[in-house]
Amino acid sequence: MLLTGSINTRSAKWADNFTAGGCGGSAEHSFQHPFLQAVGMFLGEFSCLAAFYILVCRDRQRAEPSLAPAQPFNPLLFLPPALCDMTGTSIMYVALNMTSASSFQMLRGAVIIFTGLLSVAFLGRKLVPSQWLGILVTMAGLVVVGLADMLGTHDETHKLSEVITGDLLIIMAQVIVAIQMVLEEKFIYKHDVHPLRAVGTEGFFGFVILSLLLIPMYYIPAGSFSSGPRQVLEDTLDAFCQIGRQPLIALALAGNISSIAFFNFAGISVTKEISATTRMVLDSLRTVVIWAVSLAVGWETFHGLEILGFLILLTGAALYNGLHQPLLARLPWRRPPAAALGSEAERENLLGGGRAPINADS
Secondary structure, X not given: OHHHHHHHHHHHHHHHOOEEOOHHHOOOEEOOOHHHHHHHHHHHHHHHHHHHHHHHHHXXXXXXXOOOOOOOOOHHHHHHHHHHHHHXXXXXXXXXXXXXXXXXXXHHHHHHHHHHHHHHHHOOOOOOHHHHHHHHHHHHHHHHHHHHHHHOOOOOOOOHHHHHHHHHHHHHHHHHHHHHHHHHHHHHHHHOOOHHHHHXXXXXXXXXXXXXXXXXXXXXXXXXXXXXOXXXXXXXXXXXXXXXXXXXXXXXXXHHHHHHHHHHHHHHHHHHHOOHHHHHHHHHOHHHHHHHHHHHOOOOOOOHHHHHHHHHHHHHHHHHOOOOHHHHHOOHHHOOOHHHHHHHHHHHHHOOOOOOOHHHHO
């Protein structure tokens, strides 16, 4: 999940860095087609459905099938999570064009806040004081990362106004993603759907709906929001022309499609076996990988506030998920003294708790 998620974010940003000419001999411009990239992501998720049926067919050919018979369920129940996924992913791909990959990944840590609050409201969970503290610490980390973006150096590609807009869009998208995670958790616990089938069903709905929406997007004016020559919300024909003139764009898109299939399967498996919040924590850890790669190849510049912001976000995630409890248990004042343990054992022996027959060893 950590590796494939890092490849997914980095390949999406890599595609945005390419410039190529469009249809009709138009001048070279950057490949900024967030909605088409989102369609590719859903295509990767949709492929999980084919993998599920292949797995079922092979399992049935065995003498002793290992897969439990699938329970009947209405596939339309996955439509609400798919709509949330489609909306949140499209917004995040738009925001990724406006800000850096590392800031994009760090600000996605805000999903812990909204997932926790929605889990209380809709899943009936009760947050302990350390979890509320983790939410507050995460909020502080988001503020620090936002300051790092505002105080950092900006070029013509990423102006300050675009960076701020992108950061706000990322945080807004996390509300939608949190709703998706909670819906998935509540549905999977109830119906016990195989993870591959769940991802594939969501991918099918997202792929079909967003592909149809590309048609009206081709005619909706977007002004300066679009970098294409026609300045529409999504110029799909221009995107394919750019891919034909720059094959590396196709390579980046292929990496995005393939990595998202494995990433979402791993993510929904974690949701099924553990919880939605744990999935979000694992997703947030790929920030280190993305940041390291971006700095190594020179795609981003180093800023000290980003380190501070990431450490604060990591602390908030650790507090929320109780990772501090094993450390506190090792502290001397949290462990009972040896004398007390000895007196307790003697007390149990006197009360007969540790008594055994005399001939027990004979």
